[in-house]
Amino acid sequence: MRAVRCRGPRQETLLRMLENTLHHAERPDDLIIYAGLAKAARDHAALATTIRALQELDEDQTLVIQSGKPIGIFPSGPSAPLVLMATSNLIGRWATAEHFYELEQRGLIMWGGYTAGDWQYIGSQGILQGTYQTLSAVADEHFAGSLAGRLVVTAGLGGMGGAQPLAAYMAGGVAICVEADPGRIARRIESGYLERATESLDEALAWADERLAAKAPASIGLLGNAAEALPAMRARGLVPDVVTDQTPAHDMRYYVPAGMTPAEAAELRASDPDELVRRALDSAAEHVRCMLDWQDAGAVVFEYGNNIRAQAASMGVDAFRIPIFMERYIRPLFCRGLGPFRWVAASGDPADIDVVDDIVTREFPDNPLAGRWVPLARKYVRQPEAPGLPARIGWLAHGERARLAVLVNEAVKRGDLRGPVAFTRDHLDAGGVSQPLRETENMPDGSDAISDWPLLNALLNAGSGADLVAIHAGGGGYAGYMQSAGVTAIADGAPASTGRLEAVLTGDTGIGIMRYADAGYDTAADAVRQSGLRWFG
Numbered sequence: 388m389r390a391v392r393c394r395g396p397r398q399e400t401l402l403r404m405l406e407n408t409l410h411h412a413e414r415p416d417d418l419i420i421y422a423g424l425a426k427a428a429r430d431h432a433a434l435a436t437t438i439r440a441l442q443e444l445d446e447d448q449t450l451v452i453q454s455g456k457p458i459g460i461f462p463s464g465p466s467a468p469l470v471l472m473a474t475s476n477l478i479g480r481w482a483t484a485e486h487f488y489e490l491e492q493r494g495l496i497m498w499g500g501y502t503a504g505d506w507q508y509i510g511s512q513g514i515l516q517g518t519y520q521t522l523s524a525v526a527d528e529h530f531a532g533s534l535a536g537r538l539v540v541t542a543g544l545g546g547m548g549g550a551q552p553l554a555a556y557m558a559g560g561v562a563i564c565v566e567a568d569p570g571r572i573a574r575r576i577e578s579g580y581l582e583r584a585t586e587s588l589d590e591a592l593a594w595a596d597e598r599l600a601a602k603a604p605a606s607i608g609l610l611g612n613a614a615e616a617l618p619a620m621r622a623r624g625l626v627p628d629v630v631t632d633q634t635p636a637h638d639m640r641y642y643v644p645a646g647m648t649p650a651e652a653a654e655l656r657a658s659d660p661d662e663l664v665r666r667a668l669d670s671a672a673e674h675v676r677c678m679l680d681w682q683d684a685g686a687v688v689f690e691y692g693n694n695i696r697a698q699a700a701s702m703g704v705d706a707f708r709i710p711i712f713m714e715r716y717i718r719p720l721f722c723r724g725l726g727p728f729r730w731v732a733a734s735g736d737p738a739d740i741d742v743v744d745d746i747v748t749r750e751f752p753d754n755p756l757a758g759r760w761v762p763l764a765r766k767y768v769r770q771p772e773a774p775g776l777p778a779r780i781g782w783l784a785h786g787e788r789a790r791l792a793v794l795v796n797e798a799v800k801r802g803d804l805r806g807p808v809a810f811t812r813d814h815l816d817a818g819g820v821s822q823p824l825r826e827t828e829n830m831p832d833g834s835d836a837i838s839d840w841p842l843l844n845a846l847l848n849a850g851s852g853a854d855l856v857a858i859h860a861g862g863g864g865y866a867g868y869m870q871s872a873g874v875t876a877i878a879d880g881a882p883a884s885t886g887r888l889e890a891v892l893t894g895d896t897g898i899g900i901m902r903y904a905d906a907g908y909d910t911a912a913d914a915v916r917q918s919g920l921r922w923f924g
């Protein structure tokens with residue numbers, strides 16, 4: 388057990404969540420956690436001040452952080468959040484990539500992604516489960532419940548994309564993942580997320596064929612550029628069963644253009660970013676044309692939220708014929724408040740996660756998502772070394788999350804665990820986000836771009852006594868595309884925490900199911916009625 392440095396267990400837990408997020412950083416020296424530019428703190432000075440502020444913070448005070456830089460500590464009361472954040476929010480007309488970068492260069496702003504800026508990142512496990520969930524939904528809808536004998540082609544093995552090979556493997560499929568950077572491939576092999584890799588398309592296809600014939604799972608890394616490797620596969624007449632992508636197409640400064648190495652792209656980014664973006668857009672257009680050809684040939688193709696359709700569409704490609712994964716595979720779950728919930732053991736002891744996993748397995752036997760996932764995760768997911776914190780993601784529904792948190796708070800109080808447990812979730816969740824090209828694309832009432840919902844979610848969570856609440860907007864290439872909210876609520880075993888946890892985790896998904904009910908989804912309206920919440924719908 389590490390030494391406690393803060394004035395209370397909840398402050399200490401938040402400090403450890405910050406350290407845990409930094410532990411999982413793709414580029415720790417730059418404080419960049421994932422997705423090219425999503426940071427946990429504005430700069431090293433801001434990080435040092437944040438750590439000091441958390442150590443000075445009393446339980447009845449609130450630390451306010453603006454785009455990764457601590458601003459001040461305020462007296463707020465014992466049930467107020469310990470930390471409030473607003474990150475990369477720009478007034479609508481100014482919410483462009485150009486303006487964001489101008490402000491970023493002047494040290495005035497940072498992008499927090501969804502879970503980086505608010506210290507909720509748990510490493511690849513979070514995205515691993517989400518990707519597994521999506522691929523399982525694809526299997527259920529198109530392949531009679533299994534990806535066995537099915538080829539998945541995708542690209543990008545970065546912070547989030549690195550989960551794709553293991554997720555496809557766990558869903559029973561054979562994945563070929565194209566990645567431009569050999570260092571990223573090595574990292575995924577080392578972490579056990581990728582089985583093996585090659586630079587040769589022939590070898591990758593031969594390995595894939597062997598496993599496909601045996602209906603055995605496989606994960607194969609192919610060193611190359613998606614805008615070249617995918618068309619090369621198409622030229623051989625190959626049509627994969629499933630195609631998606633997790634290159635960093637949300638920001639063309641980070642998409643490596645065809646014909647360049649990542650190092651050459653980085654040089655051009657520094658010397659002539661406009662030229663780099665021009666070349667990257669040409670490549671992304673070719674990449675998406677190939678995805679469209681495969682869709683027309685019968686493959687199941689979807690965008691996984693990296694905005695590659697919008698980039699290709701800007702080059703005249705009819706890219707929005709490709710569906711977004713959210714509407715088709717995930718939104719039906721959000722209508723029931725089912726989403727990427729997670730619990731993190733502040734003690735650093737993986738045995739604490741086992742205790743919570745056991746409670747989940749025992750208490751929610753009817754939840755098929757957590758029921759299928761938790762045993763798989765126990766088998767395949769390696770918990771991080773200190774200062775990383777052991778964590779588990781489990782898709783629990785409205786009602787289930789609050790119940791679990793209360794049970795865990797009692798278990799902490801009894802001493803069944805060695806430390807507090809932080810409950811949090813992805814912003815990509817029922818209540819957490821508006822993103823008209825992703826989470827809220829094609830809402831039945833046309834409310835895709837209304838960002839009131841995540842803002843209300845954040846206000847409600849703060850009012851209910853969450854420990855940390857964050858309001859994020861898109862940065863870099865995502866500027867102007869999204870508004871979201873994050874929340875962390877801590878079970879420290881204190882009697883007062885029971886009511887806080889119940890209120891926060893009821894409201895957090897409650898506003899989510901009401902948002903979808905309000906938009907016209909009957910399943911969401913049913914979930915709201917069953918919840919017992921007062922609804923004026």
Ligand code: NAD
Pocket residue numbers: 413421422423514542543544545546547548549565566567568571611612613614632633634635636637638641642643644645649670691692693694815825
């Ligand atoms: P990252 O920057 O950590 O990694 C991107 C990887 O893609 C890098 O390893 C890079 O070398 C590689 N790459 C870049 N251009 C390439 C090319 N042309 N061909 C092959 N490889 C190339 O990013 P990340 O954190 O893995 O995220 C990837 C993207 O997926 C982001 O746009 C992210 O927002 C998106 N994403 C969205 C969701 C969601 O909607 N929930 C979930 C996961 C990821």
